[in-house]
Amino acid sequence: MAVASQVLTSEWTKIRSVRSTVWTLGIAVVVTVVMGAAICLLVKNDFESMPVRERLTFDATSTAFAGMGLGQLAMIVFGVLVVGGEYSTGMIRTSLAAVPQRGTFLFSKIAVATLLAFVVSLVTSFVAFSVGQSLLGPDLRVGLGDPGVLRAVFGGALYMTLITLFSMGVAAVLRSPMLSLGILMPFFFLISNILGAVSATRKLGRYLPDQAGQKVMKVVTTGDDVPYGPWGGLGIMALWVIAALIAGYLFLKKRDA
Amino acid sequence: MIGCVQGAEARRRAYRGRMIEIEGLTKRYGEKLAVDGLTFAVRPGIITGFLGPNGAGKSTTMRMMLDLDNPTAGTVRIDGRHYRQLRDPLKYIGALLDAKAMHGGRSAYHHLLCLAQSNGIPRARVHQALDTVGLTAVAKKRAKGFSMGMGQRLGIAAALLGDPRILMFDEPVNGLDPEGIHWIRNLMKSLAAQGRTVFVSSHLMSEMALTADHLVVIGQGRLLADTSMAEFIRRNSRSYVRMRSPEHERLRDVLAAAGHTAVPAADGALEIDGVSAGDLGELAAGHGLVLHELSPQQASLEEAFMQLTAESVEYHAHSDTAGPAVPAGPAPGPDAAPPPPPQPAEAWGADWQRKKGR
Numbered sequence: 001m002a003v004a005s006q007v008l009t010s011e012w013t014k015i016r017s018v019r020s021t022v023w024t025l026g027i028a029v030v031v032t033v034v035m036g037a038a039i040c041l042l043v044k045n046d047f048e049s050m051p052v053r054e055r056l057t058f059d060a061t062s063t064a065f066a067g068m069g070l071g072q073l074a075m076i077v078f079g080v081l082v083v084g085g086e087y088s089t090g091m092i093r094t095s096l097a098a099v100p101q102r103g104t105f106l107f108s109k110i111a112v113a114t115l116l117a118f119v120v121s122l123v124t125s126f127v128a129f130s131v132g133q134s135l136l137g138p139d140l141r142v143g144l145g146d147p148g149v150l151r152a153v154f155g156g157a158l159y160m161t162l163i164t165l166f167s168m169g170v171a172a173v174l175r176s177p178m179l180s181l182g183i184l185m186p187f188f189f190l191i192s193n194i195l196g197a198v199s200a201t202r203k204l205g206r207y208l209p210d211q212a213g214q215k216v217m218k219v220v221t222t223g224d225d226v227p228y229g230p231w232g233g234l235g236i237m238a239l240w241v242i243a244a245l246i247a248g249y250l251f252l253k254k255r256d257a
Numbered sequence: 258m259i260g261c262v263q264g265a266e267a268r269r270r271a272y273r274g275r276m277i278e279i280e281g282l283t284k285r286y287g288e289k290l291a292v293d294g295l296t297f298a299v300r301p302g303i304i305t306g307f308l309g310p311n312g313a314g315k316s317t318t319m320r321m322m323l324d325l326d327n328p329t330a331g332t333v334r335i336d337g338r339h340y341r342q343l344r345d346p347l348k349y350i351g352a353l354l355d356a357k358a359m360h361g362g363r364s365a366y367h368h369l370l371c372l373a374q375s376n377g378i379p380r381a382r383v384h385q386a387l388d389t390v391g392l393t394a395v396a397k398k399r400a401k402g403f404s405m406g407m408g409q410r411l412g413i414a415a416a417l418l419g420d421p422r423i424l425m426f427d428e429p430v431n432g433l434d435p436e437g438i439h440w441i442r443n444l445m446k447s448l449a450a451q452g453r454t455v456f457v458s459s460h461l462m463s464e465m466a467l468t469a470d471h472l473v474v475i476g477q478g479r480l481l482a483d484t485s486m487a488e489f490i491r492r493n494s495r496s497y498v499r500m501r502s503p504e505h506e507r508l509r510d511v512l513a514a515a516g517h518t519a520v521p522a523a524d525g526a527l528e529i530d531g532v533s534a535g536d537l538g539e540l541a542a543g544h545g546l547v548l549h550e551l552s553p554q555q556a557s558l559e560e561a562f563m564q565l566t567a568e569s570v571e572y573h574a575h576s577d578t579a580g581p582a583v584p585a586g587p588a589p590g591p592d593a594a595p596p597p598p599p600q601p602a603e604a605w606g607a608d609w610q611r612k613k614g615r
Contacts, residue, residue, distance in 0.1 A: 003344075003377065010375035017367035018360060090358040094415065097323045097352055098375045100341045256326040 028074035035067025064132025079167035084177030155216030172248025213237030282331035306469030351416030361401030493561030501550035
């Protein structure tokens, strides 16, 4: 049996020795922070002219995370490339010859990528929050000590980590990075939003992984009628992630490499 | 159950000292049997050539040996264990299956380093392996920019990384320039000389004749021959003398009177086994015969191999529904078949056509 610590070290070497890691994670940080900052700036300038209803339900925390919708796409690319890159390059055969215990191989890879994604997400989340709050100005800003805020900021990091994990599971099933991205990107960028916006599918849409998971980043929930709380939403997302990872593992175990 | 266990026990005893045992290995893709009940053993300390035409199932067999593909039936054992049961498999078997089985964005050094780390191989071995294959100068370069030959060398470095006793190469000379081919041949010989087991596949008999000590020949996924190289050469490299004379009938009579069996060839010449060209020339001169041709011939191993595999195709085409595999063991081909005719390529092509038209 391969020793897990050896495989973890090996996977760490793999992940740090390709440029796509730095690029995708770097873009995730920059896009999330910059987009969030820009939205905060816009909101601060237009706040007085916004409708009363919007002013009353204004959520300073989730406004700072406005860039996450786009930033998460870079995390998806990261997750897909970590797993799918093995297949598209043919490296998978070399990797599995070195570590024939496929469960050890897959979960070591996922563990290393997840830890890295979590650290990057945590930094992103806290930076996006503090930059956003400082731009919102003294009238609108909230602090980490306010009720629910620390949970939302920490939850933001967990959300981005889970979305990365989900894409790794999907990539393990589909094997092709192009196919995985072709499905995941439009899904999270468009389809999920459309399903959530159309009244007929809204009840269904809020059980999708991203919509359920994003609940954890909201502090002000007035007028929100979703049947789960912040952690409940993250739990629903976690169930999706677990399902994707189990499917990925089963496919890797059964199929020819 | 008890019978089964006893059978396995007996086999284990019989295979003692063998490093790779393949038993009843079968792989089915839908309708097609890619590998059909292969049974053979790769013996330690020599180069075993794994020979077969393209599509014979060599690569599939090798992938199953490394547990990359799941066999439909049958087992592969390495030192009596399944590949998945090996701790740090790179220390047992080093394999080069596909020179492109690496991430192009990773440097040669990091490619080897991550493999070394996964099997607890010290970092110093990475430098040694790079040095052995002559890639030290480009160790930090990304594999994407490597030529075919450099990629092949990196793949071989990965195979050598764990200092394994068994090495497996799938068509290692494919796509290489003459210098690269020469290098790989010498490398394989030196690895075997160090007492390692080398299992190398090829579709070129001439390549195997230069390197292999033992031959395992497959065609259509079935075992056709499992024999030593020397035995294969002795059986298949028939030497004979071709004679042609305007006085054909008289020549036949003279040869018959002298006790030689002459086999008429397609173009009107006669082929005589077991006599030297010199003796036959003197015999003809003694009878005042005019000769238009007197030439010693040697059937090439390539022809023998093509003949062997062409027969498997033919056999397969006529008895597709009959289940039982070719019995494993000594070569069925050379004994059963007459020596190769001069046009094996045509025969092979004809078989292909027949098979296609079926």
